[in-house]
Amino acid sequence: MPKDPLTHLYSHETLTAQPSAIRDICALVARPQVRSLAGGWPDPAKFPIKAIRRILDDLLTKQGDQLLQYGSTEGLEDLRKVLAERMQTEGLTDAAPDNLIITHGSAQGMHLAAQVFINREDVVIVGLPTYFGGPGAIHSRGGNVVGVPVDRDGLNPNRLRQEIKRLNVAGKRVKGIYVIPNFQNPTGVTLGFERRRQIMDMAETHDLVIFEDDPYVDLRFEGKHLPSLKSMDRTGRVIHLRSLSKTFVPGVRLGWAFGESGAIRQMVVAKQFSDAATNTPAQYILLEFIRLGLLDKQIQENIKFYRAKRDFMLAQMDRHFPREATWNRPQGGFFIFVKLPKNMDADELFQRAVDKDVAFVTGQPFFVDGSGQNTFRLSYSQVGEEDMEAAIREIGNLIKDSLAGR
């Protein structure tokens, strides 16, 4: 990190901030010759480039003035209407535009929610492991995160209950839970139906805010769609965060947050002083894309596309990985999480892999308690079959070497 003559003037949160190690890993392995299973970016092969070009050309011709002007802080009203209608079909029957704010990705949704709810020293419970966006947003407000294990059925409610009790006994205020219910990053696991109910009960009992980060929900390959925590929310305490990055395109940075109109209004106020408004052309393009019925088609195509990729990667893992490594079979999303024997170090495996021009992401940076040294994450989202096979074979061989003490 470069030196700065102003270091002594930094805020508390800046002095304690941890840049994302995962981003650093992805930057490190961005050399063109590397076969990378590291990044969780969508495959540009599925970007609806032609449709976007057609829509943009049309919109710029007909209403360029509006398209390039500032928009309102909460986002385009027609787009909020259309998104609210989609939320209604998900069991949120009274969803309305006032329940919605359009954000620059779900990342901004989480950031604004943290601004609205988190005070310094507030504790938020997160999964062990979890995507770093939630903890990062909490830390940026001076809050603390505490981890609770994620098992094959998601965040474990018994451990959650114990942890809340332990924290309360220690005199700490638990403010909320950050949860990625579907095909979680990095584990790929989905929070079970019964657990969703239990977590909502606990949230009511302990007066918690639920930050429900759900960027992958639309990418379910098989099995039944489970109701969101938001749809089970009788007391208005869930902030539900969505992204268009995995179903439309990531570069336009679009997402939305959905919740009680009061909390959403506070997020709008926070956004006024955060970036004033969301990119206008991106919102108009998406609105038109939805109106033309293209988003639902795009989602169906993406499901087919990423399901085939998942199947291919799982087949290669079955073929090339030794039985000492274990992993899950995700029902959607982008990720497979691998556990090595306890005494094996995924960091060392990573170094060896990079030497062979193969990359993945180690698991440890996803564990807020620093555990997980024997785990790593594979992403099938961005890589083609040939590279995927070669990379999985190489990683398999490196694990076997390691087991043999080579």
Place this chain on the structure above:
Amino acid sequence: MPKDPLTHLYSHETLTAQPSAIRDICALVARPQVRSLAGGWPDPAKFPIKAIRRILDDLLTKQGDQLLQYGSTEGLEDLRKVLAERMQTEGLTDAAPDNLIITHGSAQGMHLAAQVFINREDVVIVGLPTYFGGPGAIHSRGGNVVGVPVDRDGLNPNRLRQEIKRLNVAGKRVKGIYVIPNFQNPTGVTLGFERRRQIMDMAETHDLVIFEDDPYVDLRFEGKHLPSLKSMDRTGRVIHLRSLSKTFVPGVRLGWAFGESGAIRQMVVAKQFSDAATNTPAQYILLEFIRLGLLDKQIQENIKFYRAKRDFMLAQMDRHFPREATWNRPQGGFFIFVKLPKNMDADELFQRAVDKDVAFVTGQPFFVDGSGQNTFRLSYSQVGEEDMEAAIREIGNLIKDSLAGR
């Protein structure tokens, strides 16, 4: 404001947040029949729609994959290079891409700078009056703002010195100064050269951060360009914020922050957890627009265009406003600030004006100490000549009525 069952869980900053009164005013007067001199939005008549359409069509055809994919948090490297070269021509000879972060408007630049530097209870000095973005970002971090008068030559350094002394005696830590050096919103005044030097000296003496918010600098109609505070910065304590909203188009939400590489790196870390990355297509369009030499042309055209608008408004004010009202002649930007006799209430004038379908923005919301009840802001940026004349005549008549006790 809607009720929220979670109000008791709000953060300190949410409970004390003030939504922008100016935005509320602008929303209130957005009815189509209103002749509005309220909003400070650029005139879409000057948007380079055709060029953008051509560039987009070309880029989507040739490199749609890149254009729609996630980008890096700091922003497109080629764009940062080009912007750093532009900063070099402004006297910042060692400007480099690492000194720059691309942001979603200069609003986000200020937000990230506040995240990096402001702790709860830190004091930042702002102009009386000032644009609300700076104070809003400071408040969102739990910081406090204290006002120092802006006169016809900008922020008054003697009053600034007194205020710092007063605050130090009161045991308060002054962390920085928020300053809009050119054609300030809302007053239109420019900070004089000698004052810039004095403020930089004070910043060194008192170890302050300078938040230099400079969205209008490129819209100078006449007079000599003054060196930025950043260009006088020997100790790396200025964060210089820029916007493309007034020179390119506002809807794409592009700006940049410029500073020491260490501080900029911290702003990048803050952005990781704020919205992860800036809209990719917007950055590629701007890069191409600059490469084609169109930005400089656009700036020259905008200068001509808005200068004529300013001249027209000033002529109408000379003609229709009574001598008891006084105002300045801005050398650039979008705004003229009007002072009424001390006992007149601009709020009352505003109500009467709205009844006549004419609008402006009252001055008081720009004064963090609640003063300025006899002032208002006029913007010539968005309105055509016919409406401008009718609106100025109407406001002039209303002031005359008020003076006559009618």
